[in-house]
Amino acid sequence: MIGIVGGVGPYAGLDLMRKVFDNTLSEGDQDHVDALLFSLPSRIVDRTEFLEGREEQNPAEAIHEVLSRLEEAGATVAGIPCNTAHAAPIFELIQEKLDSAGSRIRLLHMIRETVGFIQTALPDLRRIGILSTTGTYRSRIYQDALESAAYKVILPSEEMQEQMIHPAIYDGDYGIKSQSNPVHPQALAFLETGFSYLEQMGAEAVILGCTEISMAFQVPAGRGVIGIDPTLVLARALIYNAFPDKLKPL
């Protein structure tokens, strides 16, 4: 059974589960895969706040708790639809806690799955851009994974990251986490500028490396650059691990 750690953020959990259903071969309700979504946002502190030192508690504690409860409820493979939660200080502690508790749940790694997807599905690409939270940006999770697979990584400048990309997600007035239906035009404008910047710096593909970005931002048609959605990659990896014969061809 597929388990999803929800609440990071709540809509990202729904988005991952929808992408699991959308990528399942089925002809009616009963063919669909079994999946559990535990959305416990009140207990999981913000990931970037922790990585930046403004929050003491490591969100790994609460994420590990949710994973234990998913496992108790029958999940055998699980995913966390939050890129930032895969930064080493968080993800390694989650994995350690699972290991020391003797957990048998298989926790997929969204970032490694995404790099693996680029290698196998888009083998000609070499220059990859990244749009993400500042937590993901500074912890270098995508950079390190891509560079060790010999990709050239292209990022927004520090200034653009802090003044445009992170606020597009987190700003209390116009950020996607505060206002997502519809997304505020200011958030979209900042993401569009970031995307164009990466494109002009030579990116052949851009990883929409925050679940809020991949939900809110559509890569405009007719652009040469490919948008890569890690939530979609994770959804397909979850199906492949739990029900390999039910994975819909791309």
Added chain:
Amino acid sequence: MIGIVGGVGPYAGLDLMRKVFDNTLSEGDQDHVDALLFSLPSRIVDRTEFLEGREEQNPAEAIHEVLSRLEEAGATVAGIPCNTAHAAPIFELIQEKLDSAGSRIRLLHMIRETVGFIQTALPDLRRIGILSTTGTYRSRIYQDALESAAYKVILPSEEMQEQMIHPAIYDGDYGIKSQSNPVHPQALAFLETGFSYLEQMGAEAVILGCTEISMAFQVPAGRGVIGIDPTLVLARALIYNAFPDKLKPL
């Protein structure tokens, strides 16, 4: 904590959870309500097939199992996003099984909540139309609840129900359960005809009384008739029961 019985069908579970989040007062991830969605479609047989005598197993058994697991995982109030599952032969058995197991979970009744919503939020209405599966149609769940509240109920003819409304949901080629993204034009055309028929027969509001219908069919703007979405009513009732101070005003 809010529990959702998913898998009846899978997308209806997502739709209910999204409507819970959309109707929650929140300024960021951590303000959102805690909720669990167990989507176990493989074990829950079709509700109309059972009510029509073509399936022997009562889906109440599996739905009760899911509710027990939701309760074990911490849910205190729960909803089933499937109108047909509220037909007496199914719902009463679920409730009996919960009672005899000493369950303390509070299971809301989507149909009673919907009739209660019409009474309190739309007190001037008297003539209510219903679009639903044939299981819901024949088991008279909405008719009985509305008539005992002194409403005049308006339904599609038997022929229209069997040849247009039920197939719009279930047909293997064009039904919403087989093809929902996008919905097939044939399904939409049948639902539009059903809606117009109820309108012309004098309905002041139409209950979109199957989760597939309320997901796929938008009441066209500028129509005098009001579309009522029981999934939305259930979402708001779940929040009201679990976190009354977090319910967003309508």
